[in-house]
Amino acid sequence: MEGSKISDSTYLLYLGCLIPYRVPSYEVAARKVLSRLDVELVDMLEFNCCGLPMDPISHEVMMVLAAWNLCLAEREELDILTLCPGCSGTLHKVNTILREEENVREKINNFLKRDGMEYKGNIEVKHLVQVLVEKVGTEKLKEKIVKPHKGLKVVEHYGCHILRPKEYMKFDDSENPTILRQLIESTGATCLDYVNKRECCGYPIMSIDEKIPFQLAGDKLKHMKEVGADALITICPSCYLAFDLNQSRIEKLFGEKFELPVLHYPELLALALGIEPDELALNDHRVRVSKILKNGSGG
Amino acid sequence: MTEEVIKLSEADRQFKYELSHMPEIENLMLCMQCGTCTADCPVARFSGTYRPLKILRMVLFGLKSDVLSAGELWLCASCYTCTDRCPRGVRFSSLLRELRNLAVKEGYIPDGFRELASNILETGYAYEISESRMKKRETLGLPPLPKANPKKLARLAEIAGFLKKAKKVDGGK
Numbered sequence: 001m002e003g004s005k006i007s008d009s010t011y012l013l014y015l016g017c018l019i020p021y022r023v024p025s026y027e028v029a030a031r032k033v034l035s036r037l038d039v040e041l042v043d044m045l046e047f048n049c050c051g052l053p054m055d056p057i058s059h060e061v062m063m064v065l066a067a068w069n070l071c072l073a074e075r076e077e078l079d080i081l082t083l084c085p086g087c088s089g090t091l092h093k094v095n096t097i098l099r100e101e102e103n104v105r106e107k108i109n110n111f112l113k114r115d116g117m118e119y120k121g122n123i124e125v126k127h128l129v130q131v132l133v134e135k136v137g138t139e140k141l142k143e144k145i146v147k148p149h150k151g152l153k154v155v156e157h158y159g160c161h162i163l164r165p166k167e168y169m170k171f172d173d174s175e176n177p178t179i180l181r182q183l184i185e186s187t188g189a190t191c192l193d194y195v196n197k198r199e200c201c202g203y204p205i206m207s208i209d210e211k212i213p214f215q216l217a218g219d220k221l222k223h224m225k226e227v228g229a230d231a232l233i234t235i236c237p238s239c240y241l242a243f244d245l246n247q248s249r250i251e252k253l254f255g256e257k258f259e260l261p262v263l264h265y266p267e268l269l270a271l272a273l274g275i276e277p278d279e280l281a282l283n284d285h286r287v288r289v290s291k292i293l294k295n296g297s298g299g
Numbered sequence: 300m301t302e303e304v305i306k307l308s309e310a311d312r313q314f315k316y317e318l319s320h321m322p323e324i325e326n327l328m329l330c331m332q333c334g335t336c337t338a339d340c341p342v343a344r345f346s347g348t349y350r351p352l353k354i355l356r357m358v359l360f361g362l363k364s365d366v367l368s369a370g371e372l373w374l375c376a377s378c379y380t381c382t383d384r385c386p387r388g389v390r391f392s393s394l395l396r397e398l399r400n401l402a403v404k405e406g407y408i409p410d411g412f413r414e415l416a417s418n419i420l421e422t423g424y425a426y427e428i429s430e431s432r433m434k435k436r437e438t439l440g441l442p443p444l445p446k447a448n449p450k451k452l453a454r455l456a457e458i459a460g461f462l463k464k465a466k467k468v469d470g471g472k
Contacts, residue, residue, distance in 0.1 A: 049423060216345060
């Protein structure tokens with residue numbers, strides 16, 4: 001069910017809440033990288049939260065919020081590009097349910113009708129990494145690399161909602177995902193394996209019991225250091241905060257220093273594409289990334 | 300959570316039947332207590348009390364009021380590992396969501412969750428984005444943020460019905 005699009009490589013950018021609140025460095029890098037790769041972004045005029053934080057309160061309200069955003073994209077006749085796996089998973093799942101289940105669609109549309117909106121089901125929701133792999137392609141990506149990260153060893157961390165639940169998130173194998181590794185290796189860096197690499201960082205329960213996310217992230221940081229990682233690459237604003245913002249507190253809890261820089265994937269890519277470090281918001285990172293700049297980007 | 304002898308005469312034997320009519324949890328009663336949900340749960344590794352299987356057993360026994368008031372309900376980080384790996388297709392994450400929705404109707408909701416939900420219904424964003432953050436966007440060369448329409452969202456608050464008097468829950472610490 002493809003709608004008529006302005007252009008095949010134009011997307012409606014869905015920013016979500018956490019990125020503008022705390023992680024603008026991710027947005028800066030994503031915009032720079034996509035522009036370099038001829039993917040055009042249209043900014044939303046109207047927006048509301050994807051609904052994910054409402055799901056524990058009211059599943060129905062979550063569905064309405066997500067559907068509302070899908071309708072905004074349908075009005076623009078554009079597929080959605082998300083940066084946050086949480087938004088991505090929520091919007092994609094609701095898009096699938098509304099398309100496939102007529103009774104749910106009717107119920108939600110009855111609500112949307114009051115605002116003159118109707119869900120039709122003719123747009124897709126894609127996360128940044130999906131667009132990079134499916135639309136740009138790793139071959140084209142490799143051709144554009146001018147400063148390969150030769151000798152840089154990194155580890156990956158996915159962000160649960162881009163992989164699970166697997167009955168909705170089908171674009172990669174949830175037990176053995178490869179997309180992020182492919183993208184990382186396209187920049188010339190080496191992607192190392194580590195114990196429990198698909199495991200959750202625990203960030204969503206920070207407000208309930210912060211010790212558990214600290215222990216989860218700390219355990220992972222230990223394993224990442226053990227295999228000799230120079231940096232951690234994330235694609236989720238929550239995971240980024242769990243490892244970057246929280247790292248010094250985790251170090252205190254564990255009584256050891258990790259000092260592992262955390263980069264958003266588009267930052268790693270931007271540097272390899274020859275985008276200057278000062279065009280990115282690298283100073284926003286709590287864990288200094290200067291080590292990467294010195295060792296990594298082959299120039 | 301309950302540690303004394305369970306009196307089934309006081310349990311709500313209809314609870315599991317009611318729940319199995321809710322979206323995504325129609326396989327609830329297929330649970331064979333294998334414990335995969337708990338064994339593979341990252342939170343359970345570090346929590347002394349959060350055990351998905353225990354919550355499932357409480358539901359199947361009909362210990363409705365105990366389970367809805369349990370702080371542990373709020374410790375799930377929604378990673379969906381239990382749902383993906385359940386050999387019986389129970390979708391524990393969806394069961395937990397439904398239990399949380401019911402707990403909210405009973406007035407149980409932790410502050411952190413309530414704050415996010417209130418922000419969304421009042422401003423459209425889950426977090427309050429301050430003036431200084433908006434200024435920072437400008438210095439980073441980022442465009443202004445899209446506007447939300449809180450008036451439209453206000454009606455959703457009625458559906459949610461969560462703003463009524465809340466009871467204290469603390470994640471079972």
